[in-house]
Amino acid sequence: MATTAQRPPADAPWVVQKYGGTSVGKFLTTIVDSITPSYLQTNRVVIVCSARSGQTKALGTTNLLLQASQEAMSSTCAPLKTPSSSSTPMSSSFNGGSLSSSQLSSQLARLEGAPSFHATVDKIQQDHLEAAQVAVPHRSELRTQLENEIIAECDGLREFLQAARILHEVSPRSRDVIMGLGERLACRLVRAALQDRGIASDLVTLESIVDEIDEDIVRPPSSTWESTNYLEQPFYDRLAVVLAEKIRACSGVPVVTGYFGNVPGSLLSQVGRGYTDLCAALCAVGLKASELQIWKEVDGVFTADPRKVPTARLVPAITPEEAAELTYYGSEVIHPFTMEQAIKKSVPIRIKNVENPTGTGTVIFPDHTSVTVDDDIRHDPFVDGHVEQPSPPSGSGIIERCKAPTAVTIKDNILVLNVHSNRKTISHGFFARIFGTLNRYGVVVDLISTSEVHVSMAMTAELKPRTLERLTAELEHIGTVSVLRNMVILSLVGKEMRHMVGVAGRMFSTLAEGNVNIEMISQGANEINISCVIHEGAALKALNLIHYSILELSPKPNNMEGGSFGRSFF
Known part of the structure; x- marks a missing residue:
């Protein structure tokens, strides 16, 4: 049972904490020994x-689960060799966890031609069994129960993969079910670790939660309904209510799996890997x-990548629009759709x-032009005192922001596709044919710059070579095509930039003085993002130049020889 100090008042406010995979993997003891108990006080x-x-992440459970599903499809096996009568029957290895890890591995070793996914599942199981030893150091009976649960979950996965x-x-929905195992295993570890600390x-678990939502909300009546259609907002509104009901029914700290599968189509196609x-x-x-x-392995959002810009500083508060732009252009913050769900409900x-x-940390919340921020938002019970935000007027509760860009970021691995019409084509027909071609190949464009007969498009260079080859060949029927490789997108982001005169001029003048060539320029209609495409070889220099000239708070000399940058850097 929880101690009195660990049980908050019944009317205490709720705080929802989301932990990523590496946080659970490397810092579980910090979470259960320090973070959670501190918040539970209030x-x-x-x-x-x-x-x-x-x-x-590359070696994480989710990627191993996806690997196992692929191995189940590609495996070709010889008939299984039946163990001798003196051996433990094979059926007992799937009896809900009565065998230890070593016994299970030895039985699998006796399989002749066993599918390759068994080795991958073994790796997942062993990794979690080792984590259980660290997570539950005090209560051996609790640790044994956790180990049995881990083995049983992995046994169920083996049966599922064997059936597949x-x-x-392996249908998209089956792949969702396979991926859901990873979060159940993680949540079992966290729950047991908390219980071990009293x-x-x-x-x-949320595998069947969608079944509790009305069918008309999950699948709106429509003669054109297809399984790939996106879920509508009423579904998410209703899901939030059902989730809250399940959580309120808990007597202890709810440890929730991020997986809420069994949605039309699949969870991966509807939401993507950010569904947690x-x-x-x-x-x-x-x-x-x-x-x-959202607990990560970074202090929050910075004015630039601190690994690349030594003088980058933490941004105490940003708007959702700024966070969305930064996420899209290379600084992983939080997915815009996820952010929208929380922000629109304040x-x-x-x-x-x-x-x-x-x-x-960094708080994401609308600025004072739309919302007045309550003091509770700036208060963090883990920190002694209030969070240091930009100083508001006395008693106003409003986060005041200076009119300056918020951050500069780089999006790597970009190529630029240029299409120049060699005919007297009507401009709207020229554009229509280009965008129609991009649509057929499913190509997403990050930036675009146009004139009447010329289009430049920046896009990810992760396109399959065959796809890019076919796309280029088809666009050559429209005009002359050229491809620039090894590019990056440099973006200056800030909500208040729309009220600043000359910020674009300062940005491009700074790059010019630093001898950084600009291949393409684009500015969004919302006027909070100015982006340009440069060669990847100049990315680090450009990032530091822009941060030093525009984002640093201390006074700077006019020439580039001052400060910490000089000929030694450039």
Whole structure:
């Protein structure tokens, strides 16, 4: 049972905390020993977890699960060799966890021609069993129960993959089910770790939660309905209510899986890999939480990438529009659709660092032109005192912001596709044919710059070579095509830039003085983002130049020889 100090008042405000896979993988003890107990003193806490990653996302549970699903489709096996009568029967290896990891591995080793996915599932299972030893150090019976749960979950996955192999089909929905296992395993670890510290906690799994929503909301009546259609906002509104009901029914700290599968089509196609963030946002909306916290391995949003710009500083507060632009152009903050769900219900979002929990982080919330920010939003119970925000007028509760750009960011791995009409084509026909071609190949354009007979488009260079080759060949029927490779997009973002005269001139003058060639320029209609395309070889220099000349607060000399930059840098 939780101690008195760990049980908040019944009317305490809710705080929803979302932890990424690497946070759960590397900092679980910090979460359960320090972060959660501190917030429980004044708040009711909900924890939403992504699938666990040990060191990197590439080696994380989700990627291993997707690998296992591919292996189930590609495996060709010889008949299984039946164990001798003196051996433990194979059927007992799928009896809900009665065998230890070593026993299960030895039985699988006796399989002749076993599908390759077994080795991948073994890796997932072993990784979580080792994590259980660290997560639950005090109560051996609780650790044994957790280990049995992990083995049972992995046994169920083996059976599911075996069935998929026999049917020779892994549908999008089946892939969702396979991915959902990773979050169940992570949440079981977190729940057991909390219980090991004497904090009451409950596991909340959401595999069947969509079944509790009216069919007319999940699939609106329509003669043109297709499984690939996007879910409408009423679905997310209703899901938030159902999530809140499940959470309020818990007696301890709810530990919620971010996976809420069984949606039309598939969760990956409807939402994408960021569905855990979306689930956390919907929990916060349904509970009318005082704050949604996204815990990462960074202190918050910076004026530039601090790994590339030594003088980059933490931004205490940004608007949703700025966060969306930064996310799109290379600085991973939070998905705009997820952000929209929380912000439109006036739930502030705080980005915090699991390695530095006493840091203030960055708050995402509309500026004072649309919302007055209450003092509670600036208060973080983990930090002694209030979060340091830009000083508001006394008693106003309004976050005041200076009229200056917020951040500069780089989006790597870009190519530029130029199309120049060699005919006297009517301009709207020229554009229509280009965009129609892009649509057929499913190509997303990041930036575009046009004249009557010329179009330049910046897009990701991760296109398959065959796709780019066919796209270029088709566009050559419209005009002359050229491709510029090894490019990056440099973006200066700031809500208040629309009220600043000359910021674009300063940006391009700074790049020119630094001898950085600009291949393409674009500015959005919202006037909070000025972007240009430059060669990747000049990216680091350009990033530091713009930050030094436009974003740094201290006075600077007019020439480039001053400060920490000089000929030694350039």
